[in-house]
Amino acid sequence: MKLIEVQHVTKSFRGQVLLDQANATFEKGHIYGITGPNGSGKSVLFKLICGFIKPDQGEVIIHPNYRAKNANFPSNFGIIIDRPGYLAGHTGFENLKKWAEIQHKISDQDIQHTMRIVGLDPFARQKMKSYSLGMKQKIALAQAIMENQEVLILDEPFNALDIDSVNDIRSLLLDYKQEGKTIILTSHNQEDIDLLCDQVYQIRNKKLELVAPKVVTKPKVTV
Amino acid sequence: MWQKSYYPYVGYVLLCILGIANPFHISWINSVTIWDTLFLRFYGVSVQGGFSLLSFLFYVVVFMGLVYFFQVYITDYLSGRFYYAAIRNRSLYRLFTRLGIRVGVWAITLLVGLFLLTTLIGLASGQSLEPKLTVKADVGLYQVLYQFLINGWLQSMSGMILVFISAWLFKDVSYSLVILGLLVLAILPMFNVGSWLPAGLNSMGYISGQWKDLIQITAKLVGYLIIEISVVIYIFKKKDIALY
Amino acid sequence: MFGEVLFEVRKKLTPMFGLLWLLTLIAIISFAIYKSQHYILRDTLEYFSFVLNSALPIIFPIITVLVYVATFSGEVHHRFLVYTRMRRPILTTLYIKLLANIILTFLFFFSLIYICFLFAYYIEPHIGIAKYEPAGFGLTKDNIEADTYTRYTFTQLLQYGTITYSILYSFWVAMNAALYAGISFFLVLFIKNRFLALSLPFIIYVITIFTLISLDLEIYRLNYVIFPFDRVQDPLWKPFIPFIILLLILLCFLLYVKRNPSKVDSFS
Numbered sequence: 001m002k003l004i005e006v007q008h009v010t011k012s013f014r015g016q017v018l019l020d021q022a023n024a025t026f027e028k029g030h031i032y033g034i035t036g037p038n039g040s041g042k043s044v045l046f047k048l049i050c051g052f053i054k055p056d057q058g059e060v061i062i063h064p065n066y067r068a069k070n071a072n073f074p075s076n077f078g079i080i081i082d083r084p085g086y087l088a089g090h091t092g093f094e095n096l097k098k099w100a101e102i103q104h105k106i107s108d109q110d111i112q113h114t115m116r117i118v119g120l121d122p123f124a125r126q127k128m129k130s131y132s133l134g135m136k137q138k139i140a141l142a143q144a145i146m147e148n149q150e151v152l153i154l155d156e157p158f159n160a161l162d163i164d165s166v167n168d169i170r171s172l173l174l175d176y177k178q179e180g181k182t183i184i185l186t187s188h189n190q191e192d193i194d195l196l197c198d199q200v201y202q203i204r205n206k207k208l209e210l211v212a213p214k215v216v217t218k219p220k221v222t223v
Numbered sequence: 224m225w226q227k228s229y230y231p232y233v234g235y236v237l238l239c240i241l242g243i244a245n246p247f248h249i250s251w252i253n254s255v256t257i258w259d260t261l262f263l264r265f266y267g268v269s270v271q272g273g274f275s276l277l278s279f280l281f282y283v284v285v286f287m288g289l290v291y292f293f294q295v296y297i298t299d300y301l302s303g304r305f306y307y308a309a310i311r312n313r314s315l316y317r318l319f320t321r322l323g324i325r326v327g328v329w330a331i332t333l334l335v336g337l338f339l340l341t342t343l344i345g346l347a348s349g350q351s352l353e354p355k356l357t358v359k360a361d362v363g364l365y366q367v368l369y370q371f372l373i374n375g376w377l378q379s380m381s382g383m384i385l386v387f388i389s390a391w392l393f394k395d396v397s398y399s400l401v402i403l404g405l406l407v408l409a410i411l412p413m414f415n416v417g418s419w420l421p422a423g424l425n426s427m428g429y430i431s432g433q434w435k436d437l438i439q440i441t442a443k444l445v446g447y448l449i450i451e452i453s454v455v456i457y458i459f460k461k462k463d464i465a466l467y
Numbered sequence: 468m469f470g471e472v473l474f475e476v477r478k479k480l481t482p483m484f485g486l487l488w489l490l491t492l493i494a495i496i497s498f499a500i501y502k503s504q505h506y507i508l509r510d511t512l513e514y515f516s517f518v519l520n521s522a523l524p525i526i527f528p529i530i531t532v533l534v535y536v537a538t539f540s541g542e543v544h545h546r547f548l549v550y551t552r553m554r555r556p557i558l559t560t561l562y563i564k565l566l567a568n569i570i571l572t573f574l575f576f577f578s579l580i581y582i583c584f585l586f587a588y589y590i591e592p593h594i595g596i597a598k599y600e601p602a603g604f605g606l607t608k609d610n611i612e613a614d615t616y617t618r619y620t621f622t623q624l625l626q627y628g629t630i631t632y633s634i635l636y637s638f639w640v641a642m643n644a645a646l647y648a649g650i651s652f653f654l655v656l657f658i659k660n661r662f663l664a665l666s667l668p669f670i671i672y673v674i675t676i677f678t679l680i681s682l683d684l685e686i687y688r689l690n691y692v693i694f695p696f697d698r699v700q701d702p703l704w705k706p707f708i709p710f711i712i713l714l715l716i717l718l719c720f721l722l723y724v725k726r727n728p729s730k731v732d733s734f735s
Contacts, residue, residue, distance in 0.1 A: 050310060053463035071313040072459075079310050085303025088659055089228065095304075102311040129659065143307055238674065245681045276697075280677040291670065298662040396662040397537040403666060404526040407673075413502065413521065 001028040001063065003151065003182050004049055006208070008058035011044055018044050021058070022208035024201050031173060031183045033193040035211075036203030042186045045203070046081055046153050049184070050074065066151065078149030080140045080157055088129035092139045093122050096146060105147045114146035117172065119165050133160040141169065145176075152176070154185040158192055170195060235288055239337060242281040244344045255357040257345030262356055262367050264341065267426025270412050282426060283407055286375070289333055290382035291403065293326060297390045298399050305464070315459040322387075323380075330379040334372055361432030369437055370430050377444035378425040382406060384451040385421075391458060421447040468563060475567035479535060488575055491530060495523060495579075496586055503597040509604050512615045512622065514597050515587035516696035519580070524690040528668040531647040534575050535568040540655040540665055557728055565652055565721075572648035577641035584633040620695035623703060639706075643693045646713050647672075653720035656731055 004026040011019045018041035026032055034042050047053045048060050051073045067074040086095045096111045112122035118138040128136065137160050144152055152173075158166050173183055173196055187193055193200055200211040243264050254260040267282035268274065300308070312318040346352065354364050389402040408414050410423030418424060424440045499518040508514055523530075542548050551560045591597060601611055615625050621639065624632040651668045658664035676688045685691065691698060692706035724731055 047464075050306075052306065052309070068313060072315050073310050073313060075313060077310055079306065081306045083303055085305065085307055087299075087304070099307055099311060102308060140307075238677070241678065241681050277677070277680045280673060280680065283673055284677055291666070295660065295663050295666075299660055395537075396540075396665060397533060399662055400529055400532065400537070400665050400669075404529040404669070407525060408522050411525075 002026075003028045003063050003066065004184075005061040006045070006049070006058070007061060009048060009055040009060060010057040011041070011048060011053070011055050013044075017206050019048075019055075019203070019208065020206040022203075024208055024210070026182060026184060028182050029177065029180045030198040031177050031185070031196050033197035033200040034184065034186045034203065035188075035193060035200060040203040041206070042203060043082060043155055045208070046079070046155050046184070046186075049153060050077065050079055050081065052081075074151070076149050077151045077153060078144035078147070079153045080137075080144050080155050081153070082155065086128045086136065086139060089127055091125060092120055092128055092131065092135070092142075093124075095128060095139060096143055099143050100146065103147065111142075111146055114142045117145075117168075118142045119168060134162060134165070137161060138165070145172075150181050152181060152183040152185070154183065156186055156188070158187060158189065166192075231292070235284075235292070238284050238288070239340060240344070242284065243337075243341050244348075245277075253358050254345065254348075254350055256353050256355060257342050257350050258354070258356050258364055258367055259358045260345045260350060261338070261341050261371060262358060262362070262427045262430075265337075265371060265426070266428050268410055268412055268423050269426065269428025270418065271428075271431070274412075278428070279410065282410065282423065285333075285337065286379060286382070286425070287403075287407055287410075289330065289379055290386055290406065293329075293383045294386040294390070294399060294403060297387055298396055301390050309464065315464075316456070319455060319459070323384075326383050327376075327380060330376050330383075333379070334375050338371065359430075359432070362430050363432075366430050366432070366434065366437060367427065370425060370427060370440075374425040374437065374440050374444060377441065377448065378421065378423075381421045381444055381447050381451065384448065384455065388451065388454055388458070391455075392462075418443070468559065471563045472566045472570070475563055476570050479538070479567065479571055484534070484571075484575075487533060488579065492579055492582060495519070495521070495583060498522065500596050507598045507600050507603060509601050509606060510599060510611060510615065511588045511592060512618065512625075514591060515584055516619060517597075518583045518587050519694055520696040524694040526669070527644070527690070527693065528647050528651075528672045531572055531576075531644045532651045532665050532668060534572045534644075534648060536648055536651040536655055537665060539564060539568065539652065540661050543655055544661050558725060561724065565649065568648050568652050569645040573641040573645040575641075576644035577637045580637040580640045581633060584637065588629060588633075617700050620698075620701045620703070620706060622700065640693055643710065646710065646717060649717045650713065650720065653717070653724065656724065657720075 002025055004024075006022055006024040009019055009022040010017065022045070034045060036042055044053065048055055049062075051060075051067075051071075062074045066076055087098065090098070092115065093111060096115070097108065100106050100111055115122040115138075118141050120135065120138050120142065128139065131139070137157075141154075141157060144154065144157075157169060161169065170192070173185075176183060177198075183196075185192075185196070202209050202211050243260065254263060264281065265285070266275070266278040268279055309315065309318060312321070342352075356362050356364055356367060385406065386399065386402060390399055393399065406422055409420045410426075412418070412423075414420070415422055418429070418440075421444060424444060429440060430437065495518060498521055499514075502521065503514065503517055506517070508517065548557070548560065551557070601607070606614055612625075615622055617623075621636050622632065624635050647668055651665065654667050655661070655664045658667070672689055676690055679685065679688045685698070686701055686705055687709050689709055692709050695701070695706065
């Protein structure tokens, strides 16, 4: 099933073209990687997919199961975009709870479970302003997955994570793929792309190009 | 459990109490009924009457205080974490509507709370509940209540939507600061010539005794709300969410 | 260090700075011109008070913050300040920026007030916008000068000449502006929420004035000690009381940061 289609999308910012006639198709149940140099437009592409910004030309089509006709944003999408956003004076759990209260889909126990999955203590009284960058990133990850979102748009999800956490999250994403979830991620670490992605798109010279899926012997991800 | 985050609200309530119960305010002597206190304390500014710095400042503290709390909230909200809130709402309109309902309820709660506070303080000071206004002969009780509750609510909503628009449009918080200053200045009749700006219009000082003047204020505020909401709809349609 | 302070000051003397100054001046003077057409005034001193006593006393703390602290808050927020630590001791950087802030804010307001004075005393009388009828206030050529000496706080200085009064009064306003800017500077370091940090001086200003009036302590209200045009004259020492209190607050902030740089989140 075609979940997301990027059709002839062009986007400029302040006169500078970032994406020129970009085309891509994302199917359900796969992991896709988006690569490219810094400032090439990966985050912009994600914001276009999520509906936060509109293309100058072309369109981004989301399957009707995931975006109602008059909706600005797709539903059932978990995202990590730009830098972590949070309420500095609250704990990690409190931050997640505030997001969860918007849709009332999950309970406190679900939040606690998700925090444990990403390697955080749900009962820690530390406020987020005292969190390390890695811990903030884990909160960003937690909010992206805690409501059992079916589509994950993850901009540099492994940023600032320790090696054990990286392995854990890789394993988690592969499990999610087995469950039929769709994941689109960016990473500057080629190993993440090689280990996880079924298909890779590269942004080069404002163009979005499908890099032929590499046949690699994927080493078993250690947990 | 008293959390640090509640302190600003406690301070706000204390300031409201100070403003209502202030025995040094000359109008305290004139208040016979609680309606007199309601009228005099929330006098704000007036086109015809004289200017009282205390009345003006109390108006700023109470009504701009609510707008300011919202402004602090929204400038922080429309930062990195906004994306994670937005994706959980189907659309910006839905998000804005939910936000609007929440601030609408805050505004009603504030107005009712102020009314009850004024009543309690007035009764404690020996003022009567008799349904009449003694300080201004041609002004009716229902006009005071209408101006306080209806126009008060509309004015509060107008202020909050204006700060929302400025926070959305201007990433730099300096602009929000300038907007705050301009909103405070716009309350003053010397700047709000003809009372055409949506600021300070729920002051009791604008009650002339004629219902048509109050209805005119309502019409102005409703008109401004329509314009402001139209601007919000337009910027949601046209502008990218590029919050930093 | 003084060279670095001058460098920092020169760096901030941008066209935007000039524009902010010019817009403020034009706004103040043009509003005074518009408003004065509806009033009959005593003399040029009253016109000068007229020029200053409209918007400026209310939004004074906002303008003091916009001069320098607003851009400084961006440096703090985006952690630019953190990365100066590898190049120069953080306290040195802080002193340089604090001094630059104080100098720039001082210059901004000194020139603003002084030019308003020049306009009221030397330009407007030639244009003839305002209507002067001192006789209507019971003033004649013989007693008007003496009346000016006792009219507002600080006009006691008119006895030493109008230039002396204008320079000293402009100096007073500029000093207060620099003080507010200095306090805002530290609030930006202590408070993570940028808008809250920048707006707090204005909020505290309004709340303090309101509280002081409510408690019948009008003579110490912050707008009056800087723009003393809506009350009878008070002795010259009285405005210094709030000034000294604010100065002590500023010094406390400075001492705290000097002794506890590791506790200031904005430095790391």
